[in-house]
Amino acid sequence: MFEESKVAFFLAKRSILRGNKGTLSLTILIIGMVFVNLIFLPSIITGVAVLFNQQSIDYSYGNLVIEPKKNQVYISQVSELQRKLERIPGITGVSPRYLTSATISYKGNVVTPVLYAINPRDEQAVLRIATKVSSGSYLADGDTGQVVLGSRLAGNEDEKLDVVPSLGGVSVGRVVEISFNNGVTRQYRVKGIVTSNSFSVDSNAFITKKEYEDVFGLEDMANQVLVRTIETGKENEMRNTLLSFGVQEKIWTWQEKSANFLNQIIGSFNIINFIGTAVSLVIAIVVIFIVIFINTVYRRKQIGILKAIGIDRSIIIKSYLFQALFIFAIGTLMGGIFLLLILQLLAANPIVFPGGPVAPVVDLPLIVRSTMSLFIVSLIAGYVPAWITTREDILSAIRG
Amino acid sequence: MIIGRDLTRIYGMGAVKVRALNGVSVKIQKGDFVGIMGPSGSGKSTLLHMFGLLDRPTSGTILIDGVDAGTLDERARTQFRLRRLGYVFQDYALVPELTAKENVYLPSMARGMTAQECTLACSEILTLFGLGNRIHHLPGEMSGGEQQRVAIARALVNRPTLLLADEPCANLDSQNSKIILDLFQRLNRDLHQTIVMVSHEEWHKKYFDRIISMKDGVIEEEVNRSEGGELTPSP
Numbered sequence A: 001m002f003e004e005s006k007v008a009f010f011l012a013k014r015s016i017l018r019g020n021k022g023t024l025s026l027t028i029l030i031i032g033m034v035f036v037n038l039i040f041l042p043s044i045i046t047g048v049a050v051l052f053n054q055q056s057i058d059y060s061y062g063n064l065v066i067e068p069k070k071n072q073v074y075i076s077q078v079s080e081l082q083r084k085l086e087r088i089p090g091i092t093g094v095s096p097r098y099l100t101s102a103t104i105s106y107k108g109n110v111v112t113p114v115l116y117a118i119n120p121r122d123e124q125a126v127l128r129i130a131t132k133v134s135s136g137s138y139l140a141d142g143d144t145g146q147v148v149l150g151s152r153l154a155g156n157e158d159e160k161l162d163v164v165p166s167l168g169g170v171s172v173g174r175v176v177e178i179s180f181n182n183g184v185t186r187q188y189r190v191k192g193i194v195t196s197n198s199f200s201v202d203s204n205a206f207i208t209k210k211e212y213e214d215v216f217g218l219e220d221m222a223n224q225v226l227v228r229t230i231e232t233g234k235e236n237e238m239r240n241t242l243l244s245f246g247v248q249e250k251i252w253t254w255q256e257k258s259a260n261f262l263n264q265i266i267g268s269f270n271i272i273n274f275i276g277t278a279v280s281l282v283i284a285i286v287v288i289f290i291v292i293f294i295n296t297v298y299r300r301k302q303i304g305i306l307k308a309i310g311i312d313r314s315i316i317i318k319s320y321l322f323q324a325l326f327i328f329a330i331g332t333l334m335g336g337i338f339l340l341l342i343l344q345l346l347a348a349n350p351i352v353f354p355g356g357p358v359a360p361v362v363d364l365p366l367i368v369r370s371t372m373s374l375f376i377v378s379l380i381a382g383y384v385p386a387w388i389t390t391r392e393d394i395l396s397a398i399r400g
Numbered sequence B: 001m002i003i004g005r006d007l008t009r010i011y012g013m014g015a016v017k018v019r020a021l022n023g024v025s026v027k028i029q030k031g032d033f034v035g036i037m038g039p040s041g042s043g044k045s046t047l048l049h050m051f052g053l054l055d056r057p058t059s060g061t062i063l064i065d066g067v068d069a070g071t072l073d074e075r076a077r078t079q080f081r082l083r084r085l086g087y088v089f090q091d092y093a094l095v096p097e098l099t100a101k102e103n104v105y106l107p108s109m110a111r112g113m114t115a116q117e118c119t120l121a122c123s124e125i126l127t128l129f130g131l132g133n134r135i136h137h138l139p140g141e142m143s144g145g146e147q148q149r150v151a152i153a154r155a156l157v158n159r160p161t162l163l164l165a166d167e168p169c170a171n172l173d174s175q176n177s178k179i180i181l182d183l184f185q186r187l188n189r190d191l192h193q194t195i196v197m198v199s200h201e202e203w204h205k206k207y208f209d210r211i212i213s214m215k216d217g218v219i220e221e222e223v224n225r226s227e228g229g230e231l232t233p234s235p
Ligand SMILES: Nc1ncnc2c1ncn2[C@@H]1O[C@H](COP(=O)(O)OP(=O)(O)OP(=O)(O)O)[C@@H](O)[C@H]1O
Pocket: B011, B012, B018, B019, B020, B038, B039, B040, B041, B042, B043, B044, B045, B046, B047, B200
């Protein structure tokens, strides 16, 4: 067995050293590119998923979302709940909020976004919206008669620049009119505009919880309580902790809250990725197959001679397998180097998605999976043509 | 040593059948230098292919060293060729990507000899064949005579019990042919190498101990060299 491999290796080495270098280099290049393709797209997709996940946590949900018990609209005595939550170890922020839809109008533009009513200080302990104020300033505890608008909602004077229905270019200091669904209509001065690149923030509006309770005549209630924990990724354990501390309301994790949206995006990305991977692997298998096949057909006579002088067919097949593996190994290596260069380049000039710059995620399972699939593809593409050509009987091969 | 019994080889299983061998029985003794002669198309190569286990007879049996070749499977036949047979083709049939040394080296390597043993055997035999200064040349960089000597060296490197050569001098001028034939004679006389060689050159006859003449797929005549050195038909 080992002897056979030795002879096969010897033959493969000579064939590579003395064969056509041009074809070989091109083949290696193609395999290298296939390798890049196998890694790059999935790494971007994972990067986007990571980005969106972080966005969900930072701008929409925190780590956990507490909502009213079944058939109830509000969580009552929410400050008691808030105090209870704040004492639980591992929790770094608790923000009770109301959300409702309201109609905002400005100079004839009428939009109905989601209106969030928050305690600014609590909110800042959970979400990062306050760090994304692009003009004016964020709400402060106790503010009344003031509103903070998302930048897409505020919009542009030139309608063509808007991606969602907007107020047509409101700036800080202007006054907008908000009609609540209980019939109350009030005037609000625009205190600030936030640009977070998170869709749920930028197309909606924020007032203080105090203002909201004044409009609706409510006290110490909330539709939703957002909870921030020290660690991300331990949401299920934290939920159990909350339950053991006697929280009776419904508790969601941010994954559950954003599942639909994210799964849809990742789902469609994965289809694209699957097609890309399949096409790459087919290209790899076809290219290696053709190269090895042409190699063996071109060396038909030589294969006949080798068999005639007593070199076993399995040795000859193995020698072509070695050549295919050589193409695979050098191709993967080159692809790897090329990928490193791309990643370096991307680190310096990141791709910016809506939501922020995407950092490609190249993890070990991805590398192993891509390398293994390319390895198996190379084995098949080396073995099959060698097997076919070496099947020919000696005399007809030698006669040519 | 080699015993062929009632060998036939029929080409073309359809309407047109060519009986390349039509009932050939031969015996070749150890240490013989046998020439197979006859007109073109008489079945010389076909017979040699049978001896070289490169082809299977349509019917009949071949025993080499007491082994019935018909009973061997493909792998065993390959092993048999590697360890016991040396085959020299008319057109040298060297591996173009391997140097003279590597071509010779290959069969001994496949036999499992160590690199050191291989190198030693190769250099020795190539030097013996007057190719000491061609060791690192590729076949394309050598003359026909040199290539054929490399091919013979390759056939002999595993010390085969039987050396088969199918018109090894057909592509060579008479001077180079003589070098090859003298080499064969030396191998036969000094090392008692059994050789079966196909030829249709009259002047080669003087080298052979035995001549098998073929015609239309059968043996027409067999002559042996007597003690005195003349060729006399065997009964
Ligand atoms: N592969 C083949 N298919 C069909 N017929 C064949 C094949 N090989 C040989 N023959 C026929 O078998 C017969 C014997 O061929 P063979 O090659 O043994 O002749 P030969 O004596 O070696 O002739 P030469 O001196 O020309 O080499 C010829 O008639 C040839 O045409």
